[in-house]
Amino acid sequence: MTPQAVSGLPFREAVVDLDALTANVRTLAARMAPAEVIAVVKADAYGHGAVAAARAALAGGATRLGVADLVEAHELRDAGIDAPVLAWLHGPDADFARAVRAGIELGISSMLQLERAAAAAAGAAAGAPARAQVHLKIDTGLSRNGVPEPEWADAVALAARLERDGLIEVVGVFSHFANTSREVDADQIEAFERALVTARAAGLAPRIRHIASTEQALRDPGSRYDAVRIGIGMYGLTPFGDGTTSTELGLTPVMTLRARVAAVRRVEAGAGASYSHIWHAERPSTLALVPLGYADGVPRQASGNGAEALLAGRRRPVAGRIAMDQFIVDVGDDDVEVGDEVVLFGDPATGAPTADEWGAAAGTIGYEIVTRIGPRVPRRYVGGPNADAAGDGAGAGDGDGEARS
Numbered sequence: 001m002t003p004q005a006v007s008g009l010p011f012r013e014a015v016v017d018l019d020a021l022t023a024n025v026r027t028l029a030a031r032m033a034p035a036e037v038i039a040v041v042k043a044d045a046y047g048h049g050a051v052a053a054a055r056a057a058l059a060g061g062a063t064r065l066g067v068a069d070l071v072e073a074h075e076l077r078d079a080g081i082d083a084p085v086l087a088w089l090h091g092p093d094a095d096f097a098r099a100v101r102a103g104i105e106l107g108i109s110s111m112l113q114l115e116r117a118a119a120a121a122a123g124a125a126a127g128a129p130a131r132a133q134v135h136l137k138i139d140t141g142l143s144r145n146g147v148p149e150p151e152w153a154d155a156v157a158l159a160a161r162l163e164r165d166g167l168i169e170v171v172g173v174f175s176h177f178a179n180t181s182r183e184v185d186a187d188q189i190e191a192f193e194r195a196l197v198t199a200r201a202a203g204l205a206p207r208i209r210h211i212a213s214t215e216q217a218l219r220d221p222g223s224r225y226d227a228v229r230i231g232i233g234m235y236g237l238t239p240f241g242d243g244t245t246s247t248e249l250g251l252t253p254v255m256t257l258r259a260r261v262a263a264v265r266r267v268e269a270g271a272g273a274s275y276s277h278i279w280h281a282e283r284p285s286t287l288a289l290v291p292l293g294y295a296d297g298v299p300r301q302a303s304g305n306g307a308e309a310l311l312a313g314r315r316r317p318v319a320g321r322i323a324m325d326q327f328i329v330d331v332g333d334d335d336v337e338v339g340d341e342v343v344l345f346g347d348p349a350t351g352a353p354t355a356d357e358w359g360a361a362a363g364t365i366g367y368e369i370v371t372r373i374g375p376r377v378p379r380r381y382v383g384g385p386n387a388d389a390a391g392d393g394a395g396a397g398d399g400d401g402e403a404r405s
Contacts, residue, residue: 009341012259012292014377016048018056018384020252020347024234025060027250032217035224037061038086038210040231041076042068047297047371048235048255051079052381057234058083059385066229070094073104086135086172089145096120096132105133105171109145111155118167134159135172135208136199140191142178152195156202163204172208172227173199177216185216189223215239218249236347237355237366246354253354255370256346257377260339261311262326263289273328274320278304281319286331288316290342293325297372298344299362303327307361310343310352312336345369 029037039062045053054065054076064084067073073087087099088107097120099106106117117132136159139146147155162168175192178184192211199206209225214233216223232239236253238246246253264286267273271281288311294300303322308315309329316329329342346352356366 009258009260009339010378010380011262012296012377013257013380014047014373015256015258015346015380015382016052017252017254017256017382018052019382020236021048021053021056021234021254022060022383022385024236024251024254025057025062025230028214028217028230028233029061032224032228032230035217036063036208036227038064038066038227038229039234040066040213040229042066042072042231043371044072046232046235046367047373049379049381050075051081052379052384053234054079054081054083056384057230060234062230062234064227066231070099070104073099074102077102077104088135088137088174097123100132103133105135107137107174108134108159109137109139109147111147111151111158114155114158114162114168118162118165121167131163131167131169133171134168135174136170136206138173138175138192138195140175140177140188140195140211141184142176144176146175149191149195153198153202156199156204159199160202160204170199170204170206172210173204173206174208174210177211177213177223179215185220185223213239232367235370237370241365245348246356247348252349253345253347255355255373256352257292257344257355257373258346259290259292259342259344261288261336261342262291262338264336264338265289272320274303275323276321279320281330284333286333286336287319287328288331288336288340288342289326289328290344291326292344292377293323293327295324295374296377297369297374298322298327299358299364299369299372301363302358302361305361305363307358308353310346310350312340313351315351315353 039057041050041054044050067087068089070087073085086105096116100120121132137146139148208227210227212223212228214230217228236246236251266286267281269283273279292298300322307318316331319328319330343352345355345358348354355369358369359366
């Protein structure tokens with residue numbers, strides 16, 4: 001058997017290094033201080049596992065957690081996580097009453113949502129928080145959710161009245177950047193400042209003002225206010241599209257996607273490989289079959305666009321079309337065997353490609369690559385704040401620092 005063959009390596013897996021995540025948060029928190037860090041664990045923590053990532057982020061100095069919706073927020077509460085959690089995307093039937101009882105902070109984007117939050121607090125069961133904790137969102141130019149600027153004065157006036165009535169507490173005011181240009185960022189900051197002035201004039205005194213995500217927080221210290229929402233940076237990927245790498249930012253990729261070679265085949269010059277034969281061997285070559293495909297989140301769009309995987313100590317080009325369950329890499333005349341380890345992406349310090357590089361090959365971003373890794377790929381957690389505790393399948397270890405989900 002060749003040296004790269006790994007005994008006991010699963011057919012396919014995503015290894016999530018919780019110690020790396022904690023270190024990334026600690027690095028970012030030090031740079032953002034004195035601003036608080038809100039660790040964003042929406043979308044199952046960008047595919048890394050929400051509960052495990054939340055615990056690791058809190059261990060690194062995050063003071064709050066951010067999610068998109070209440071289902072994600074309740075997952076954290078049900079796992080015993082009692083840190084402040086903010087959820088900001090709500091359907092018309094979202095259960096605000098349950099959220100109030102669970103002490104979940106509500107991102108509020110309309111006066112209707114304000115009224116619903118107040119009603120939920122008024123009808124909350126005994127023992128629940130006395131008031132709904134809310135963060136008012138202002139649309140500063142992204143044109144998604146958030147109170148539009150022409151309606152802001154009415155919204156904060158309503159919020160102030162509901163706060164005086166003891167039904168809500170305005171914990172924060174926030175917005176989102178559009179990530180367009182420095183000029184657009186500056187315009188959004190000006191709009192945010194106008195919103196804050198209007199809120200104060202209405203009698204509100206939010207403790208937490210936040211608009212910046214990883215990119216803006218790193219680029220513009222003036223955008224940090226009282227808190228920053230750290231998403232992609234805590235997972236060790238770069239937020240920048242200008243070639244700046246995560247290594248240059250002092251961050252380590254948290255997820256490694258790997259598998260074992262499922263088959264090896266020698267082909268002659270001219271042989272086609274995979275669907276549509278968009279690739280033909282330029283010389284006699286050995287092809288290795290990797291059991292990961294677009295059903296697992298490996299982007300089909302990366303076919304023929306320079307995507308690579310690490311195998312037998314070298315980065316190897318993807319040969320032909322990425323299929324639903326598998327793809328092929330060209331190893332030339334090197335020796336490989338069934339069972340050898342293949343790394344699609346991970347820490348570049350190991351020689352592996354990065355998720356950002358796979359994103360570039362697919363015409364997208366590293367965010368999408370890690371987030372789309374599907375449920376057929378088991379996550380294996382290494383390290384983390386509970387590495388010596390009994391495993392619960394969500395980031396705690398089983399005595400050797402590992403757990404599966």
